[in-house]
Amino acid sequence: MFNNKKYRVGDVLINPEMCLVSRDGLESRLELRVMQVLVCLLERAGRPVSRDELIKEVWRGGVVSDNAINRIIAQLRSALGDDAKNQRLIKTVPKVGYLLTADVEALLLSQSKTVQPRPLHTTNAAPEALQEAMSEAVSGARLETLTPEVSGAGSLGLSEVQPQAVTLERRNISSETMDGATDTQALAGAPDDLADAPDNIERLRFHRVSDEAGLTLKPTPKSVSKPRRRSWPYAALGICLPVLLLWGWDSYHSSDVAGGGALEINEEIAMLKPLTSLDGQEVDPALSPSGRMLAFSYRELNGQRWRVMTQELSTGQINFIRSDNSSLNQRFPTWSDDGAHLAFMQFNGRDSCQVMLLDLLTQNLKTVAHCHPSSQSGALALKGQMLFYVDSEGVEEVKKIYQVDLNTLRRDQLSLSHSLGRGDYGLSLSPDKRRMAVLRNLSWFDTQIMLFDFASGEWQTALKVGYPLKSVAWSADGNSLIYRAEEGQLHRLDLATGSRTRITKVLQEVNSPRSNELGQTVAVAGELIEEALWIANLGAGNLQPSAWVSSSRRDYRGVISHDGKQTAFVSNRTGLPQIWLKHSDGREHKLSDFSRFSFIDELTFSVDGKALAGTINGEAFVFDIATTTLNYIPGRSSVRNLSWGMNNNELILFSSDNGQKQLQLVNVVTGTTIKVLANNGFSGKYDYATGKLYYSKIHAGGIWTVADGQERLITDEVTPFFAGAWSVESGKIWFLKQTNTGMGLVEFDPQSLARQEHAITKTSVSANSLSLSEDGKVLLSVLDDANVDVVLFN
16 A cells, blocks of 8 residues: 655654654554555655645545545644644645645665564463353444345345435535534545456465464463553554554364364465545445445444445445434445345344345335344345344343345244354355355354355354454355454455465454455454553642553553552554553563463552463463463452452452352462452452452442441442452542543542542543552553444455
């Protein structure tokens, strides 16, 4: 996408391939669209660039609002150390456009150097699954499915037509059009028609590498990154293409397709092409049978409702499809075999869920099936007069695949009964509609891809992975499946040989692949939520946090040491979730190198800052930072709410073994219970200054303690359900509380019962992540909606 160059503008270094701007020791990551505008200005330095030229170069001639361009120019000036008042580097030329006035030096990209890490020693096998967590993950997931389209007998009988819905001239979307939003939103342009402009589809580059996929926890290296400070609180909102190498690991293949052991992963890396560029989130992509139309779900940033849209790829024309109730969400569009109809799910998340079918020519909209409001799996597919979708009978019920005859609206169950896991939660039809790939949850995050043959009625296992999938796609010939591997990139599985091929390797996560019968595959680049860690210092007034930890991916589960010199956190910036450490001088270290997808939670520092405790897939562990040794705690494979006791040999944790729900103090070496701290206790913490224990309870609100052998309620203002959501430090209890003006930090004195509230100036602060140090540092987690785009590859 870019020209294999870096640029130097004065003391600013610009790396387009990584969407990175470095200035005065600070690094800023730019959205893809913002970086494209910057490169356009850099290549034309010294002469004015008109808005029309920018639109033609960056948006391929689409209709773009002035506000969208103004926003990008403002971001560029900020990243370059410029501003609208002085305009030292980027000048606005009235009635013309913009002029980059500085001297530009073009540099060839240099190859990055790899720091060889030290091994991490591990003990005990990887933990067993936790059904409760998988239940939450699957029931709350929005799962996209492939919608192959085949013309011929059994289709709905109309040729592919363009939707006749409300047309957006993408210059502005009015508040009425956008479900009551108050601000107008500029819709950016679109690429040229895929069928008419084959030169726009970049071809694959082929090379071969080998890789190994471990089946248990690998010896974990320690990687030291270059000391640096990050100036932006959020990760790059777009994707920087084509390449930032990710050193990831693949999932294991089931014995039905290939044997166990190390796997060789080939590579055929595709050059991705952005198809959408709206200022918001575009998900659930589905190409029409001809590849000329794209359907997807769209939500403006920080918006409340999803709407299904279609885009004509040759012109960039965007349409909202018809809705009979503007208060409902629309998700998961799928095309009919002939491209004349769209099916989608319509729901409000409370008490209403229907599967709708829209005739794109007549605009006739009808309900063809009902679904439980809790399902919302997004697994829809059409095969002639049959519609397939996923539903359940309740939040805790097993998910099943149903088929509906569109002529009679009769519904029949297709899934078999299951004794394990949460059932079948995703589906995808092969291009010839003879087979169906089904995503089946086994336990925890384990997912099995099953193949169902319509003619024989037989089920076959194709693949088993240790993490959740959102969707799976087929190759054009139906001989391969495309799925998201553990490192967040797409792999292709040959169903005959079991061989794996990595087909994407980019900065952002690529997920939700879907293909049409022409073999054109679209996917979603990026993650819906950006999470970064911000830090503030306690004072007499409001808390004014500043960015502390951020990257191109999610940085979360942050915890600060008691002396305030170290911050531990979880990040998937290198692919799989790993544990990282950041020092007060800005140095960052990757502490772990897990070879499997792991749900890392409950991080907490020991009192002396020499060890970390936490859970991996529900199993408690202790990590010695100096020796880089990770030890699982024996017999503690299903626990929650960890915090340290009064020394490094003890941990507080919640256990529900044998049906007894208890807050226990356990030995970190043997796993044995030292004492039961509270029956029905849920989350507990010691005040290291006084040795007093404070805790929450399962069936009673508030924070409690024990005085004179009796339980005593300290405050009923908050009930901590997560260990990471509250803190006990310097004799005070600290927690976050939503106020009319935003999030506030409450300081509560359990002795005098006095409280003080510190307003937090930063918005979008999570109420479930809080950590304090004894010197008054406050670590917060900031969540923001991220720009998510649809991309195409061959």
